[in-house]
Amino acid sequence: MKHAIDSGGLEPPVSPSMTSRIRLKHLQAFRAIVNAGSITAATRMVNLSQPAISRLLAVLEEELGFKLFYRRGRRLVATVEGQSFFRRIEGTLSGIDDIPSIAADVRVNSYGRLRICSIGPLLLGDYLPKATARFQGDFPDAKVTMEWRRREDIDEWVSSRQADIGFTLLPIESNSVTWRKLITVRAVAIFPKGQCFDGRETVHASELRDETTVLPKQNVRLRQYSDAAMFGDQGDMRVDIETxxxxTSCHLVANNVGVGISDPFSVSGLGRDRLGIARLEPELTLTYCAIWPKDREPSQQAMDFLDAVAQVGGEFFEAFPEACPV
Structure with a gap:
């Protein structure tokens, strides 16, 4: 899965007058360099010579009016503007890549492809994978595309119809999407099996700060909640490892790196045999939702998938009672 790159909210202006010479081949060459890290490696991805890719890149930068890369040793690294531009065109290019499979679906008149984007915890844990398995069991001919995206990008992907449904964390800041609540859970304390808090049913967040702490970075909403619970009005105190x-935090904790706080969905991908889990005090609740474009009702296929998600949600607390809100 491709990981979106955080550009700090900076979006390069691209006016219609700037794009007269830009063609698909320029954008494909740009994407290849971003993914490969060099023009030499990119040649194998787009089947073009180095001089040809260099010319395409030069034209693209000239038309856009800003540099897309800078050199770091032997690698080409996207500039801040290049990262932001890549984020904005990535979905379009992915859609173009899907044209052959879309055409095949149309030829055989099959059940259309459902495009889903989701934040990491729901997709990389067991929640959406289990829902997808249930959905496929009910509709074996269904085609599904699933994309991991940052929470900040989910609204844009759905409102621009690069995805039929998005799964994310409330609150929703966009007015261009409609949302439906899926499930409210409480965050849990996580620790290595057989160490420190093992066997405890409840752990207070303040107890974690005296251990080696593993938490997501501050731009992740869970981290913001965790800081308030662990440190109170003392502000952001020592966090040893940020992810x-x-x-990622769950995998590090499972490998005896430290302790932390996690949403229960991220935990579910590892399970109790690899990770110690306890109810966290004070209670930190997280509410997740599904979103779709405001001006379009979900298709029957999308509604069928949401039904599968709801069924899995109803079973989740049986496996993780620590995550059940009071």
Whole structure:
């Protein structure tokens, strides 16, 4: 799965007058360099020579009016503007890549492809994978595309119809989507099996700060809640290891790196045989939802998938009672 790159909210202006010479081949060459890290490696991805890719990149930068890469040793690294531009065109290019499979679906008049985007915890844990398995069991001819996206990007992907449904964390800040609540859970304390808090049913967040702490970075909403619970009005205190996702934090804790706080969905991908889990005090609740474009009702296929998600949600607390809100 491709990981979106955080550009700090900076979006390069692209006016229609700037794009007169830009063609699909320019964008495909740009994507290849981003993914490969060099023009040499990119040649194998787009089957073009190095001079051809260099010319395409030069034209694209000239038309856009900003540099897309800078050199770091032998690698080409996207500039802040290049990262932001990539985020905005990635979905379009992915859609173009899907044209052959879309055409095949139309030719055989099959059940259409359902495009889903989701934040990491729901997709990388067991929640959406189990729902997808149930959905496929009911509709074996269904085609599904699933994309991991940052919470900040989910609204845009759905409102621009790059995805039929999005799964994310409330609150929703966009006015261009409609949302439906799925499930409210409480965050849990996580720790290595057989160490420190093992055997405890409840752990207070303040107890974690005296251990080696593993938490997501501050731009992740769970981290913001965790800081308030662990440190109170003392502000952001020592956090030993920061990660980009709660899923990564869970894997580090499972490998005896430290302790932390996680949403229960990220925990579900590892399970109790690898990770110690306890009810967290004070209670930190997280509410997740499904979203779709405001001006379009979900298809029957999308509604069928949401039914499968609801069934899995109803069973989740049986497996993880620590995550059940009071």
């Amino acid at each position: 980009s996702t709660a899923v």
